[in-house]
Amino acid sequence: MSRAAIVGVGQTRFEAARPAETFADLAHEAAAAALADAGLSMADIGNIVTVSNDFLDGRTISSMAVGDAVGAASGQGKNVSTVEGDGAFGAVYGLSRTLSGSYGSTLVVAHSKASEGDYSLLTNACFDPVTERSLGLDWVSAAALQARVCAERPGFGERETAAAASRARRHGASNPKAQVREPLSVEQALASPYIAPPLRAAHAAPLSDGAAAIVLAGEDLARRSRKPVWVAGVGLSADGRLTDRDLGKAEALSRAAAQAFASAGVKKASELDVFELHSTFAYQDLLWSAELGLGGVEERRLTPSGGCLCAFAAVPAGLVRILEAALQLRGEAANQVPGARRALAHGAQGLAGQAHCVWVLET
Amino acid sequence: MPEVEPLVHAGRIAVPYKWSAGLVVSRFLKAAVEEKRFLASRCPACRKVSVPPLRACGKCLVDNELEVPVGPEGCLVSFTEAPPAGKPAERRVFALIKLDGADTAVLHRLEGASLEGLEPGARVEPVFAERPDEAPLGVRHFRLR
Numbered sequence: 110m111s112r113a114a115i116v117g118v119g120q121t122r123f124e125a126a127r128p129a130e131t132f133a134d135l136a137h138e139a140a141a142a143a144l145a146d147a148g149l150s151m152a153d154i155g156n157i158v159t160v161s162n163d164f165l166d167g168r169t170i171s172s173m174a175v176g177d178a179v180g181a182a183s184g185q186g187k188n189v190s191t192v193e194g195d196g197a198f199g200a201v202y203g204l205s206r207t208l209s210g211s212y213g214s215t216l217v218v219a220h221s222k223a224s225e226g227d228y229s230l231l232t233n234a235c236f237d238p239v240t241e242r243s244l245g246l247d248w249v250s251a252a253a254l255q256a257r258v259c260a261e262r263p264g265f266g267e268r269e270t271a272a273a274a275s276r277a278r279r280h281g282a283s284n285p286k287a288q289v290r291e292p293l294s295v296e297q298a299l300a301s302p303y304i305a306p307p308l309r310a311a312h313a314a315p316l317s318d319g320a321a322a323i324v325l326a327g328e329d330l331a332r333r334s335r336k337p338v339w340v341a342g343v344g345l346s347a348d349g350r351l352t353d354r355d356l357g358k359a360e361a362l363s364r365a366a367a368q369a370f371a372s373a374g375v376k377k378a379s380e381l382d383v384f385e386l387h388s389t390f391a392y393q394d395l396l397w398s399a400e401l402g403l404g405g406v407e408e409r410r411l412t413p414s415g416g417c418l419c420a421f422a423a424v425p426a427g428l429v430r431i432l433e434a435a436l437q438l439r440g441e442a443a444n445q446v447p448g449a450r451r452a453l454a455h456g457a458q459g460l461a462g463q464a465h466c467v468w469v470l471e472t
Numbered sequence: 473m474p475e476v477e478p479l480v481h482a483g484r485i486a487v488p489y490k491w492s493a494g495l496v497v498s499r500f501l502k503a504a505v506e507e508k509r510f511l512a513s514r515c516p517a518c519r520k521v522s523v524p525p526l527r528a529c530g531k532c533l534v535d536n537e538l539e540v541p542v543g544p545e546g547c548l549v550s551f552t553e554a555p556p557a558g559k560p561a562e563r564r565v566f567a568l569i570k571l572d573g574a575d576t577a578v579l580h581r582l583e584g585a586s587l588e589g590l591e592p593g594a595r596v597e598p599v600f601a602e603r604p605d606e607a608p609l610g611v612r613h614f615r616l617r
Contacts, residue, residue, distance in 0.1 A: 128478040167485060233557030238491045240524050240608050241579050245556025246566055253552035254568045261592065305554035306587055352568065352577040353522070356550065 113207045114337035115470070116214075117147025117324035118432040123288040123317040123420035126224035132166055133178035135320035136220040139425075140179040143216065143322035148335055151183040154324070155212030160192045160199030160219035162424050164231045179218045179322070188212075196321060196428025197387070197456020197466040201343055207325045214326045221424035223316035228423075235460055248389075248460060249313065251351055253305035255461040256392045258356040260307050265395055267307075271298035274311050274391040274418060276408055281415020284443040288317045288420040298391075312391040314421035321425040321432055338435040341451070341471045342375070344368025347464035354463075359400045362455075362465040366401055373469035375451075378402055381469070382449040383410050383437045385430035387457040389417045397455065397462075413437065413444035427456020431468055438472045496527045496538060504610030508600050512542040512574055523574045524609060543571035545617060546578075548594045553587050569596055569614060583613040 119142025121127075121135050130138070136159070144150065157179055161171040168174065172191035176182070181189045190206070192199035196219035203217035232248035259265045278293035293311055301311035331337040346364035348354045366378060375381065378401040388394035394412070398404070403411065414433040417426050434452035436442040456466040493501065496513065500523075503511045513525035513536035520529065523542050528535050550568040555561070567582040582596065595617035601607045 128480055167483070227558060229555075229560075230558040236579075238489070239493045239497060242608075244566065244579055244581055244608055245559070245564055246579060247554075247557040250552055250554040250566050253554060254550040254566065257550040257552065257592070305552045308552070352579060356568075 111208060111210065112328045112331070112339060113204055113325050114331035114334070114339045115323050115431070115435045116326040116331055116334035116337050117143040117145075117149065118322070118435055119143030119146055120286055120321040120425070120429060120432055121319045122286050123319035123422055125288060125315065125317065127222065127318040128224070132220050132222050132320075133175045135222070135318065136175040136218050137178040139220070139320035139322040140216060140218045143324050147324040149214070149324060151180040153214060153330070154180065154187065154216045155214045156188040156190070156206055156216075157181055158190055158192060158199055158203040158206065158215055158217045160194065160196050160217065160424055160428065162193055162221060164234060165221045165223070165226055165423060167226055175218065175220060179216065194424075195387070195456045195458040195466065196425045197431055197454065197468065198345060198427065198458060198464070200323060200325070200428055200431055200468075201345060201466060203325050204340060204343060207327050210327070212327075213330050214324060216322060216324055217428065218320065218322040219425040219428045220320035221422045222318040223423065224318050228316050232460070249308065250305050251460040252390050252393070253308045254351070255356040256307050256390065259392050259396055262357055264399065265392060267299060268295065269395060270312060270391045271295045273394040274298045277388075277391070277394065277412060277415050277418035280413050280444050281419025284415050284419065286420065287415050289315050290419070308390060314389040314417040315419070317420045317422040319420065319422040319425055321428040323428065323432055323435070336439045338438045338470050338472065340468065342369035342372030342469040343467070345464065345466040347459070350463065351460050356461060359396055359462055359465065361463070362397055362400045362467070365465045365467040369467040369469045373471070375469060378453060379406055381451045381453050383434060383446045383452040384412060385414060385416065385434045385452065385454045386412050387417055387427050387430055387455045388412070389421055391418065393462060394418070401453075409444065410446055413442060413446060427458075427466060430454040430456060431470070434468070434470050438470055494527065496525050498604070499538070500524050501604035501610045505601055505604050505606075508544065509541055510543045510571060511538065512540045513538050514540045521573060521575045523571055523576060523578060542573040543598070545595060545597045546571035546574070548590070548592050548596060549577050550592060551582060551587070551590060567596065567614060578609060580608065580611060581613040582615065584615050
């Protein structure tokens with residue numbers, strides 16, 4: 110079977126609010142950075158996948174509002190297609206288009222601005238309009254319900270959760286793209302006020318504005334590129350809705366990882382050198398790590414970018430994990446793990462991590 | 473270009489909408505408020521009992537059996553206290569509840585309880601609404617038994 114590689118990456122700086130840029134400006138900035146990083150021009154790009162969310166953008170067909178900003182009109186016009194959801198899932202679509210052989214390369218661009226809408230109300234709209242929505246739950250209170258179920262399990266105590274938050278912030282402090290760059294001690298995390306018990310303010314991802322992009326290339330183009338990072342395996346899976354699954358587990362993550370590992374020839378996650386996890390709350394970092402069997406893995410290998418707990422633009426977040434994992438394998442990451450050769454990147458979407466996507470990348 | 477302050481255009485998207493509850497959930501809501509009981513669905517193949525009821529089983533892809541009584545009492549799977557969406561100054565106790573006899577859980581508000589001393593497994597009962605469209609599941613809120 111033919112292979113594909115990531116040959117270029119680009120991301121904006123993530124900030125709580127970027128009023129000087131429209132979301133199309135942000136998508137353009139990330140796309141142009143990824144093209145420059147790949148040493149390619151739009152003429153070299155076979156097709157484009159944009160990843161966006163109509164609710165976050167406050168308009169329908171939000172993808173159409175960024176098409177031109179990312180080169181859709183160049184040449185004779187590019188084939189543009191769209192995914193709504195987390196960027197890692199969007200990148201799977203881009204990978205499929207690349208591996209189909211129809212296109213030599215795919216530009217995948219994801220953007221979102223949390224500052225322009227009301228994220229609590231927007232995530233409340235995830236709930237069933239007839240039987241649930243008017244209760245008033247949102248992404249935080251839904252996660253709190255999961256966190257309490259997890260808290261009944263060993264390894265999910267206050268101190269372990271605080272330590273996960275503290276580690277993320279230590280890593281994020283030296284990531285120039287991160288929104289929150291102040292370190293957080295375990296004691297500070299333990300003393301942080303509750304937002305929805307057992308969740309504390311320090312346990313939650315900061316909402317961000319920003320964009321990310323990657324260029325995926327088929328084998329021919331990838332072999333001619335500067336530093337290809339090969340896609341060794343990908344898997345994705347979804348669990349039942351919030352009321353129809355064991356919230357103390359993430360079986361979809363295990364299934365997604367098993368698919369990716371089977372393609373990549375990986376027996377267990379701990380064989381890999383670096384892990385970029387999509388954890389929007391500190392307890393999720395513990396839950397995803399437990400599900401993947403990462404106990405005992407050195408802290409510096411766990412989400413060295415600081416992850417979603419230091420910058421969380423909802424749509425790009427999973428694509429940023431892929432991009433940061435690729436930078437690790439190129440030896441160019443902010444908190445470089447020396448000699449990293451194989452990496453896992455993780456995306457998640459839905460309330461309390463309903464769906465998961467796992468990428469295994471290698472040099 | 474010369475320096476300029478970014479203009480922020482404030483708007484509001486307000487689109488009226490009418491969601492059909494479907495016949496199966498309509499019957500569920502009617503039974504809740506008129507008969508004060510919950511009618512779940514059960515898959516004839518995997519026996520999974522879902523509440524609110526589902527017309528078909530998503531795993532077996534067969535039509536479910538209907539009118540399967542569950543609850544009305546149940547126990548807490550999880551709970552939290554948080555602001556309702558869009559109302560950051562308010563606090564509300566949200567609960568994930570497993571009704572007796574059901575395999576799926578329901579989300580609702582818990583009234584008259586503080587988080588202090590509340591434990592998963594605590595027994596709860598519904599306070600039914602008077603009209604089927606008054607509140608989710610035809611229930612105003614749940615309370616501790």
